[in-house]
Amino acid sequence: xxxxxxxxxxxxxxxxxxxxxxxxxxxxxxxxxxxxxxxxxxxxxxxxxxxxxxxxxxxxxxxxxxxxxxxxxxxxxxxxxxxxxxxxxxxxxxxxxxxxxxxxxxxxxxxxxxxxxxxxxxxxxxxxxxxxxxxxxxxxxxxxxxxxxxxxxxxxxxxxxxxxxxxxxxxxxxxxxxxxxxxxxxxxxxxxxxxxxxxxxxxxxxxxxxxxxxxxxxxxxxxxxxxxxxxxxxxxxxxxxxxxxxxxxxxxxxxxxxxxxxxxxxxxxxxxxxxxxxxxxxxxxxxxxxxxxxxxxxxxxxxxxxxxxxxxxxxxxxxx
Amino acid sequence: xxxxxxxxxxxxxxxxxxxxxxxxxxxxxxxxxxxxxxxxxxxxxxxxxxxxxxxxxxxxxxxxxxxxxxxxxxxxxxxxxxxxxxxxxxxxxxxxxxxxxxxxxxxxxxxxxxxxxxxxxxxxxxxxxxxxxxxxxxxxxxxxxxxxxxxxxxxxxxxxxxxxxxxxxxxxxxxxxxxxxxxxxxxxxxxxxxxxxxxxxxxxxxxxxxxxxxxxxxxxxxxxxxxxxxxxxxxxxxxxxxxxxxxxxxxxxxxxxxxxxxxxxxxxxxxxxxxxxxxxxxxxxxxxxxxxxxxxxxxxxxxxxxxxxxxxxxxxxxxxxxxxxxxxx
Numbered sequence: 001x002x003x004x005x006x007x008x009x010x011x012x013x014x015x016x017x018x019x020x021x022x023x024x025x026x027x028x029x030x031x032x033x034x035x036x037x038x039x040x041x042x043x044x045x046x047x048x049x050x051x052x053x054x055x056x057x058x059x060x061x062x063x064x065x066x067x068x069x070x071x072x073x074x075x076x077x078x079x080x081x082x083x084x085x086x087x088x089x090x091x092x093x094x095x096x097x098x099x100x101x102x103x104x105x106x107x108x109x110x111x112x113x114x115x116x117x118x119x120x121x122x123x124x125x126x127x128x129x130x131x132x133x134x135x136x137x138x139x140x141x142x143x144x145x146x147x148x149x150x151x152x153x154x155x156x157x158x159x160x161x162x163x164x165x166x167x168x169x170x171x172x173x174x175x176x177x178x179x180x181x182x183x184x185x186x187x188x189x190x191x192x193x194x195x196x197x198x199x200x201x202x203x204x205x206x207x208x209x210x211x212x213x214x215x216x217x218x219x220x221x222x223x224x225x226x227x228x229x230x231x232x233x234x235x236x237x238x239x240x241x242x243x244x245x246x247x248x249x250x251x252x253x254x255x256x257x258x259x260x261x262x263x264x265x266x267x268x269x270x271x272x273x274x275x276x277x278x279x280x281x282x283x284x285x286x287x288x289x290x291x292x293x294x295x296x297x298x299x300x301x302x303x304x305x306x307x308x309x310x311x312x313x314x315x316x317x318x319x320x
Numbered sequence: 321x322x323x324x325x326x327x328x329x330x331x332x333x334x335x336x337x338x339x340x341x342x343x344x345x346x347x348x349x350x351x352x353x354x355x356x357x358x359x360x361x362x363x364x365x366x367x368x369x370x371x372x373x374x375x376x377x378x379x380x381x382x383x384x385x386x387x388x389x390x391x392x393x394x395x396x397x398x399x400x401x402x403x404x405x406x407x408x409x410x411x412x413x414x415x416x417x418x419x420x421x422x423x424x425x426x427x428x429x430x431x432x433x434x435x436x437x438x439x440x441x442x443x444x445x446x447x448x449x450x451x452x453x454x455x456x457x458x459x460x461x462x463x464x465x466x467x468x469x470x471x472x473x474x475x476x477x478x479x480x481x482x483x484x485x486x487x488x489x490x491x492x493x494x495x496x497x498x499x500x501x502x503x504x505x506x507x508x509x510x511x512x513x514x515x516x517x518x519x520x521x522x523x524x525x526x527x528x529x530x531x532x533x534x535x536x537x538x539x540x541x542x543x544x545x546x547x548x549x550x551x552x553x554x555x556x557x558x559x560x561x562x563x564x565x566x567x568x569x570x571x572x573x574x575x576x577x578x579x580x581x582x583x584x585x586x587x588x589x590x591x592x593x594x595x596x597x598x599x600x601x602x603x604x605x606x607x608x609x610x611x612x613x614x615x616x617x618x619x620x621x622x623x624x625x626x627x628x629x630x631x632x633x634x635x636x637x638x639x640x641x642x643x644x645x646x647x648x649x
Contacts, residue, residue, distance in 0.1 A: 058395075092428025101427035108394060109426065113418045119384045120419060123391015123399075130347070130373060130397065150414070153384030160379065314429040315463045317487035 001209070003276040007285075009051060009208050010271065013043040013264050014289045016067040019076065020239075022293055023066070023083060023097075027243050031301075032083045035112075036097050039067040041238035042172060044263035046071045048211025049138060049168050049233070052219050056106055058137040060121040062170075063098035063112040064237075068140055074102045076292055077299040086303030093306055094314060114175075115148030117141060118167075122154045125163035125228070134223045138166045144175030146189050152196075155230065159198045162227035166218050167193065169232045170205065176241045177249040193230035205235030206261040209270075238262075322507040329499040331476035332362050336400065338510065339484055340370050343398055346484065349376035349385055350402030359404045360440060360499050386412035386437065390420050390489075393435040398484055403439040406455045406493065420489040421464030435489045436480065441469075442533050442583055443631055444497035449619035452627075454532070454583040456493040457590030460560040466490045467560040468514050471498070471535040473505040475558060478512030485511070495533035495583075514559050517567040523553035526577035526641050529568060529594055531557035534581045534632050541637035552641055560590055568594065569602050576607040577644035581632050586614040608644040613637050 020038040027036050039046070046067035050059065061068040069079050074090050082089030083097055091101045091110070099110040108124065111117035121139030128135045145151050146169065158165045171189055173180050180187050193200040199221060203214040211233060218229040236258040240247040271277035326334070339346045348363060354377040357364035367375040378385040382403060389401035403409045409416070416437070423431045443452035460467045468483065468490060470476045476494070483490035520535065521542050530538045535556050542552040553571050557563070572578045578598050582591035595610040616630040 060391075087428075089428070091426060091430070094428045095426045099426040101430055103427065103430040108431070109423070111419070113414055116387070116414055116418055119387020119415055120391040120394065122384060123388035123393070124395045125391070126388055127392040127395025127397045130392075150383045150387070153379070153381035154387070156379060157381055157384045157388060314425040314427075316466075317424065317432045318429070319487075 003271070006267065006271055006276060007281070009047055009212070010264070010267050011285055011289065012047045012051070012071055013208060013267065014285060015076065015292065016043045016046065016070050017264055018289050018293055019066060019070060019079070022297065024239070024243070026083070026297070032097065034096050034098070035063070036243045037064040037241065038237070038239045039064055041258065041263070042170060042205070042235045043067055044208035044211050045168070045170050045205050045233045045235055046140070048208045049166070049215040051212050052215035053136060053138055057135050058106045058108055058121070058124045059140070060108045060117040060124070060137065061110060061140045062114070062117065062142060063110070065100055065110055065140070066097070069100045069102065069107055072102070072105055072107050074100065074105055074107055076296040078102070080296040080300040081303040084300040084303060085305070086300060087306040088299070088303035115141065115145040115150035118145065118150050118154035121165050122158045122163060125158060125165040126161065129161065129163050134164050134225060136164050136166050136219045136222045138168055140168045140170060142175065143169065143171040143173065143180055143189060144183070146192065147175065147183055155193060155196045155198065155228070158228040159196045162225070164222045165228040166215070166222060167228060167230040169193070169230065170235055171232050172235050172237045174237070174241070174250070177245070179249070190230065190232040193232070198228050198230055199226070200230035200232070202232040202234055205233035206263045206266060208263055208267055323504040324507050325502065326473060326505050327499065328473055328476045328501045329360065329362055331473045331505060332480070332494065333364065333366070335477050335480040336363060337366060337369070339400070339481055340366070340374060343484070345396065345398040346400060347374040347376060347397065348400045348402060349378050349389065351378055351380055351404055353377060353402050358402070360496065362499070363402070382408055382411035383415055387415040387419060389435050389437065390415060390423070390433055393433045394423070394431055399435055400480070400484070401435065401437045403437060405451050405496070406439050406441040407450050407453055409439050416459070416465065416491070417462055421462050424488065425464060432487045433489050434487050436483045436492060437489065438492045438494060440496040441493040442495040442497055443620050443627060444533065446622055446624055446627055448622040452620035454615070456560055457582065457584040459491055460590050464488070465561065466514070467493065468558060469493045469495070469532040469560060471495070471532050471556050471558070473501070473503050474509050475512055477505060477509045479514055481511040482514045493532065497533045515564065517555050517557045517559070517564040519553060519567070519571065520556045521552065521554040523551035523575065525551045525575060526579060526644050527553045527555060527571040527575045528579045528581055528637065528641065529555045529557065530581035531560065532583060534583050537632060537634050538581050538637055541634045541641065544634065544638055545641055550641065550645065563594070563597070565597055565601065568598065572598055572602050573605040576605055578606070579611040579613060579637065579640045579644060581613045581637055583615055583632060585617050586612060587617060589614065608646070611640040611644055613640050
């Protein structure tokens with residue numbers, strides 16, 4: 001893998017990290033409202049998986065999806081404007097943090113019902129399969145979704161029909177405040193998925209290179225007609241579930257232990273030791289990301305609000 | 321006009337077959353739609369004609385296959401998803417309400433869902449409390465989807481294609497009791513308007529507003545009342561969402577009396593909505609309170625005599641119309 005490619009991965013993770021940190025500040029400043037779920041700590045998953053996809057391959061995501069949208073190439077100012085509820089947002093302001101969409105970039109949300117996006121991904125895969133396309137649909141969901149019936153129905157159906165779907169399970173070890181072992185009798189999620197008869201394996205979700213490597217192998221299997229693949233990406237969110245969460249259910253020491261494996265730091269350390277990154281490079285990257293973020297916030301602040309007269313639009317399609 | 325003798329079931333099948341021929345993006349999926357031929361034999365023979373790619377038997381996973389229908393619609397297909405009965409559709413309610421009905425809005429107009437979901441509704445076949453309910457009125461509560469109920473052979477033949485042309489999700493509720501109903505159908509019917517309610521029988525003395533399986537009962541009641549000199553206008557709603565207020569109000573302002581007949585329960589129902597709209601918009605044209613004839617508020621019982629007692633019957637409709645007119649006739 002080239003140094004340039006690693007740097008691209010690092011840039012992508014930094015964009016997500018800084019974006020999320022800024023969102024937390026903007027939430028405290030009451031610029032962003034509603035529920036806000038941050039991806040800090042999990043950046044390697046979206047970055048590594050989406051790096052293995054082509055830009056025209058559909059993505060279905062969850063309510064913790066800012067990182068996926070940014071990694072897919074939804075412009076940062078459109079994502080930030082959506083946080084602000086402005087009509088320049090990627091969902092026209094109607095969705096907010098949990099419902100980012102970008103049809104042109106094949107980004108299908110932004111689903112805030114745990115497990116609810118899985119059947120959609122199966123259907124997108126079905127549409128492709130019926131037309132003879134082996135475009136991969138990537139579906140992100142958490143460990144919490146594995147407890148939902150929709151997960152089991154969807155993985156079974158996709159495997160039964162050998163559909164081109166990548167099931168990317170972001171196991172961050174907590175379903176909101178409920179630890180994995182408190183909600184799953186069998187905590188080896190890859191093992192459980194494998195019982196449906198599809199290739200499934202666990203991946204170190206803090207190591208972006210490992211994630212990208214596994215995602216690459218998975219999409220090769222799928223594009224070769226091997227049916228769906230399940231990846232259990234073991235990761236951790238460093239911040240609370242949402243801005244409302246006092247984080248009473250986790251041990252500080254546990255959080256600290258995972259922070260030792262910060263995905264951004266891991267890659268930085270590796271690139272430094274391989275002589276691919278020095279202080280000057282890192283500063284330049286930081287500056288580049290910071291500037292992009294400043295522009296995104298400025299654009300969001302300046303973005304117009306949709307007129308109230310438009311309230312009842314987008315319930316049914318507008319017929320010309 | 322050339323007519324053919326057919327049944328409601330055959331008209332539905334002809335509509336599906338026609339859609340599969342006309343548009344290669346159309347496919348049918350659901351439980352037992354293929355090898356079994358459809359739980360109510362609607363899709364009998366289609367697997368043999370169109371093959372397993374386009375007539376897809378699914379596992380008993382309502383949420384997954386309804387959601388897959390939504391996903392396939394987003395992906396450019398025109399799926400027809402069959403759910404065996406409305407009671408089973410509860411297992412897919414998340415997909416219908418949280419995805420099909422909301423994606424267009426949540427995405428700021430980017431993602432419409434051109435999906436058709438068909439399901440059986442209603443009682444009359446002694447199928448008891450988990451196969452007999454009329455929950456289409458519930459669905460009519462939800463913005464973002466369209467709810468249609470074909471009550472005639474013509475609508476059974478024509479509503480599906482019109483629904484497939486709609487860019488948004490359409491739910492078609494097929495009253496199970498109507499499948500064996502036989503009659504003459506204009507051979508040329510291919511699509512029908514689904515925006516408007518229709519006057520099925522004109523009359524001047526009172527308006528009976530209904531849809532689905534109780535259309536037949538209401539027409540029979542109108543016939544009986546005609547024998548006593550009472551001319552009842554019978555309106556078939558056809559579409560429960562969006563409701564065609566104009567047709568209802570035009571009739572009620574002429575007859576000054578309204579009876580709503582609905583196989584659903586009374587409380588919080590579509591009949592309540594219709595009654596409210598008439599009261600809101602035509603209060604001063606009314607000569608009597610709006611009457612409602614609905615199912616008894618019990619889960620549907622199994623024995624025939626109790627099922628009959630729970631459902632709106634011809635005598636109930638006749639009595640309700642007479643109450644609106646008073647003792648004079």
